[in-house]
Amino acid sequence: xxxxxxxxSRRAVLAAAATLPILRGARAEQGMHRSHGLSxxxxxxxxxxxxxxxxxxxxxxxxxxxxxxxxxSSWDSLNGFILQGNPAQGLxxxxxxxxxxxxxxxxxxxxxxAEAVEFTDDKKTYRFFLRKQxxxxxxxxxxxxxxxxxxxxxxxxxxxxxxxxxxxxxxxEAEAPxxxxxxxxxxxxxxxILNVAGQPIFSAAxxxxxxxxxxxxxxxxxxSAYKIGAFEQGRYIAYERVKDYWxxxxxxxxxxxxxxxxRYDYFGExxxxxxAFKSGQVNLHESFTASEWATGYDFPAMRDGRVTxxxxxxxxxxxxxxxxxxxxxxxxxxxxxxxxxxxxLDFEWSNRNLFYGAYTRNVSYFENTAMKAVDPPSPEELAIxxxxxxxxxxxxxxxxxxxxxxxxxxxxxALLQRASTxxxxxxxxxxxxxxxxxxxxxxxxxxxxxxxxxxxVVQPMFKNMRLLGIEANLRVVDSAQYKSRIDNYDFxxxxxxxxxxxxPGDELLAYFGSVSGKAPGGMNLPGIDNPAxxxxxxxxLQAKSRAQLIVICRALDRVLRAGRYWIPHWHASSxxxxxxxxxxxxxxTPRLDLSYSQLWWWDAEKAAATKARG
Numbered sequence: 001x002x003x004x005x006x007x008x009s010r011r012a013v014l015a016a017a018a019t020l021p022i023l024r025g026a027r028a029e030q031g032m033h034r035s036h037g038l039s040x041x042x043x044x045x046x047x048x049x050x051x052x053x054x055x056x057x058x059x060x061x062x063x064x065x066x067x068x069x070x071x072x073s074s075w076d077s078l079n080g081f082i083l084q085g086n087p088a089q090g091l092x093x094x095x096x097x098x099x100x101x102x103x104x105x106x107x108x109x110x111x112x113x114a115e116a117v118e119f120t121d122d123k124k125t126y127r128f129f130l131r132k133q134x135x136x137x138x139x140x141x142x143x144x145x146x147x148x149x150x151x152x153x154x155x156x157x158x159x160x161x162x163x164x165x166x167x168x169x170x171x172x173e174a175e176a177p178x179x180x181x182x183x184x185x186x187x188x189x190x191x192x193i194l195n196v197a198g199q200p201i202f203s204a205a206x207x208x209x210x211x212x213x214x215x216x217x218x219x220x221x222x223x224s225a226y227k228i229g230a231f232e233q234g235r236y237i238a239y240e241r242v243k244d245y246w247x248x249x250x251x252x253x254x255x256x257x258x259x260x261x262x263r264y265d266y267f268g269e270x271x272x273x274x275x276a277f278k279s280g281q282v283n284l285h286e287s288f289t290a291s292e293w294a295t296g297y298d299f300p301a302m303r304d305g306r307v308t309x310x311x312x313x314x315x316x317x318x319x320x321x322x323x324x325x326x327x328x329x330x331x332x333x334x335x336x337x338x339x340x341x342x343x344x345l346d347f348e349w350s351n352r353n354l355f356y357g358a359y360t361r362n363v364s365y366f367e368n369t370a371m372k373a374v375d376p377p378s379p380e381e382l383a384i385x386x387x388x389x390x391x392x393x394x395x396x397x398x399x400x401x402x403x404x405x406x407x408x409x410x411x412x413x414a415l416l417q418r419a420s421t422x423x424x425x426x427x428x429x430x431x432x433x434x435x436x437x438x439x440x441x442x443x444x445x446x447x448x449x450x451x452x453x454x455x456x457v458v459q460p461m462f463k464n465m466r467l468l469g470i471e472a473n474l475r476v477v478d479s480a481q482y483k484s485r486i487d488n489y490d491f492x493x494x495x496x497x498x499x500x501x502x503x504p505g506d507e508l509l510a511y512f513g514s515v516s517g518k519a520p521g522g523m524n525l526p527g528i529d530n531p532a533x534x535x536x537x538x539x540x541l542q543a544k545s546r547a548q549l550i551v552i553c554r555a556l557d558r559v560l561r562a563g564r565y566w567i568p569h570w571h572a573s574s575x576x577x578x579x580x581x582x583x584x585x586x587x588x589t590p591r592l593d594l595s596y597s598q599l600w601w602w603d604a605e606k607a608a609a610t611k612a613r614g
Contacts (some may be wrong), residue, residue, distance in 0.1 A: 022607045032118040032127070036555035037099065037110040038194055040503055041546045045105050046251075053102055054589040056255030057600055062241065064582065064602020068362045069273035072479035073450060074234040074266055076213035081158050081200065083521045085215030086480045088237040089106055089264045093597075094222030095200035097146065098128055098180075100252040103590030106502030109197050110252050113142060113223075114180075119193075124186075124192055130178040136203050144174035149204035151182075151196065157213035160519040162199070165506055168192035190540045191505040193240040203386040236399060253587075258601035268478075269451050278307075280580060280614075284596065287576040289453065290358035297578065305612045308581050311574040313324040315591045318571035320365045321497035323447065323458075325565060328527045329492055331443055335393075336426040338564040340419035342403060344464035345457075345567050349410040359570035363402045365560050366500060367571060371553035373400040373561070380551045384539065385558070391532040392561045401561040403568060410460055411467070419468055435469030444471035445492035452481035454495055461567075489522045495569075497527055502592075503546065504553055508537045512560065526565040533559055582607040 012496035030409055036048040052058045058261070068088045077085030080092070099109035099117075111117070114128040134142035151172045152568040154162050173181040184192050202212070206221040219228040225248065229240035239262045247253050265282060267273040274292065275299065277285040278299050293309075301307040325332040332338055347361050364372040378510060385396060395401065406412040408607075427438035435443045446456055455474065462472040485491055498511050510516050510523040512533050517524030536556040545548035575594060584603040 008211040010259065010294050011335045031120055033121070034116055034118045036116055037108060038117060038197065039105070039108045040190065040194075041549075044110070045106055046102070046110065050110075050251050051103065051418065052251055052254040053256075053590075055104060055586055055588045057586050057601070060255045060258045060584070060599075061604070062227055062243075062258050062601070063260050063604065064607065065263065065283075066259045066583075066597060066600070066602075067263045067265060067281070068597070069285065070236075070264040070266045072482075073268050074215075074265065074479045075237070076233060076434075076480060078217055078220060078228065079212075079215050080163060082213055082361075083159050084213075086483045087215075088231070090237060090597075091220075091237055092200075093226040093239045093262065094220060094224055094228060095202070096134070096142070096223045097198050097200060097248065099194075099197040100267065100576050101198070103592045103595060107194070107352050107505075109194055111113065112247065112250065113147075113201060117197075119490070123193070124184050124188065125197075126182045126184075127175070128180045128182070128197070130180065131247075132178055133246050134223065136206075136221050137227050137242060137269045138203075138221060140203065140205065141177075142203075142223050143177045143200060144180045145177070145205050148172045148174045149207070151199060153202065153207070153212045156197060161510060161520045161523060163466045164510065164516065165191070165195040165518070166199070169196060183561070189506065190543065191541070192494065195506060208454070209297070209455055219398055225253065227263065234266060236263060236265045240497070256595075256598045259516075259597070260602075262597055270453055277578070281581060284577065284579040287578060287599075290355040290572075293358075293576045294356045301614070304613060306581055306613055307578060309578040311576050312594055314573060314575050315589075316593070317369045317500055317502070318362070319497055319499035319573065320362060320366050320367070320566070322362065322495070322566040322571040323569070324496055324526045326491055326493065326496050326527060327529075327565070327569075328489055328490060328523070329445070330439075331437060331441075331445060332492075334426045335562075335564040336422040337428070337443070340422040340426075340468070341465060342564065342567040343404045343415045343419040343422075344468070344470075345461045346406045346408070346410050346412060346415075346464070347403070347570065348406045348408040350457055350460070351570070352408060354411075355570070359572055361403065361570050363561075364400070364557055364569035365554055366503075366504075366557050369500075369502070370550050371504065371557060373554045373557040375399070377555070377558065378551070380488050381558075384536070384552060384555045386530040387556055388535060390558075391530070391557050396558045400558050401564075411464060416464060416467060423468065430469050433469060434471070442471055443469070444473075445493070446473050446475045447493040448482065448485060448491040449474060449495060450479045486525070489525070489527065494525060498523070505541060505547065508553075508556070512556075513537055525582070528560075528563065530559070530563065530566055534564075581610040 038043045075086050075088040077087045079085060079478050080087035096113050098114040100112040102108050113130055113134050115131050116129045118127040130144060137144055155166045165325045168184050170185045182196055203221045217233060225242055225245045226239040227242055229238040231237040241260045276282045297309060325338050327333055351357055351359055366372040404415060406415055427435050428443060437443050458474055465472045500507055512524060512528050514529040514534050516522040517527040517529060536552060540549060540552045543552055582602060583600050585600045
């Protein structure tokens with residue numbers, strides 16, 4: 001489950017890795033350089049006069065409704081930018097930002113509220129020029145004062161992750177109603193300015209009488225293409241298109257925001273949500289399980305063509321998904337114990353018997369990218385790793401760790417024997433049917449989930465663990481309790497997926513940095529607290545070229561894999577979308593995301609024909 005309160009933070013992290021921006025058409029004027037966008041390690045792909053993103057259909061019709069299943073089982077807040085509360089899905093639809101990212105380009109932003117940006121030679125000072133037509137939904141002007149308020153309130157009261165992303169901001173000033181000055185601190189990170197440009201803009205007047213730091217159910221005042229419509233706490237939330245949206249004809253928006261209504265419905269279980277899709281209550285469904293995609297579509301609406309299914313190539317890095325150990329717990333502090341438990345997952349058996357052969361095993365934190373470590377360290381990597389030799393395992397200097405391939409039986413005796421040996425080496429002892437830690441306490445843990453989606457995977461793995469004497473159980477809680485426990489690291493093991501952008505930056509700090517693993521609501525769920533990892537992350541944030549970043553990330557990949565912080569899962573090469581035959585979509589799929597809520601549209605003729613067949 002991805003918390004809505006992290007949407008803007010992650011957008012800034014993944015779409016923007018802002019190091020020394022090199023800008024097409026930049027001009028020098030009194031020590032400042034002006035551009036219509038920001039990029040890192042290269043030019044912007046689109047010129048100042050571009051009319052629309054190349055993957056969008058500029059004349060896409062407006063109308064209709066998109067109804068989807070929400071990612072959690074409940075919600076209780078309409079403030080998605082603080083630690084408190086469990087926010088509704090889709091809140092990012094309500095707010096504009098200074099600049100917007102392209103789904104075809106890594107780490108690029110183009111002007112949205114800001115039509116242009118100037119920056120100094122040292123990339124420490126930026127001036128954003130705001131569009132004078134920018135408006136909030138109540139008709140009030142969106143000005144520099146609102147931008148200053150937004151950045152300052154997020155720095156003061158925002159979610160800990162957002163505060164971390166804005167850590168390098170020294171000051172923000174309104175030089176004029178349409179001009180914002182941002183000055184960064186000395187030693188600022190590569191992502192700093194794009195993290196600023198990707199944050200939501202709030203109305204200072206709206207919050208003059210409200211406490212931004214409190215969760216609640218009062219609809220917020222936004223400025224983007226949608227506003228909050230009807231909702232019922234915990235059950236659904238709808239977003240209505242703002243037909244007179246001030247920015248609807250901007251190049252970064254043209255051909256997007258096409259549905260009159262976007263609604264998220266909440267269900268306790270994915271299976272219940274799928275039944276709602278089959279009945280037509282939900283009209284678009286993304287399948288995340290191979291078994292459902294392979295066997296779940298034999299129902300009347302599918303057979304008569306009212307429902308269609310299609311696979312779209314997934315061109316992104318899959319990120320890293322797996323079972324993550326909470327190393328704050330004493331039973332997981334020894335890497336040999338963690339490796340032994342990882343040997344209990346028989347991926348080959350699961351892929352054949354549960355997944356219809358649809359997946360490839362994850363082995364790296366940087367799958368399908370140039371950052372993935374494959375061979376022994378190169379001379380360039382060794383130059384980075386040698387100063388850290390006393391802080392990292394010796395195996396880092398050889399081939400990177402790869403989970404072994406099983407015999408596919410579901411109970412590979414050789415792997416379980418290897419696991420037993422590792423446990424003994426870690427000082428564990430068997431007493432009857434129980435395995436005891438060196439201090440004499442049973443080796444037991446609980447995997448925390450908010451639905452039963454992984455039950456069929458974890459139970460065979462737990463069976464193998466019990467053969468070793470490990471007591472393993474699954475605990476399913478509602479999404480509100482789940483979020484609270486995750487925010488406070490109150491779990492033993494958890495399933496999670498993290499995405500990494502094409503130019504990794506601040507997400508590395510969020511996922512692997514020791515500071516992130518100590519702050520409430522952080523994204524370093526395993527609690528990685530390794531000075532070598534911190535050092536490599538710091539180097540990655542300061543990399544001055546893509547080639548240098550690749551070398552650093554390969555070294556980081558080796559160290560992380562040697563840590564045995566997770567039991568890696570798998571990834572697919574496509575995204576599986578089923579929908580009632582109501583929609584049109586662009587012929588060209590953007591490289592970084594399908595973004596069906598923004599790029600697809602309601603096809604009135606197809607919808608009428610589909611409904612007539614029903």
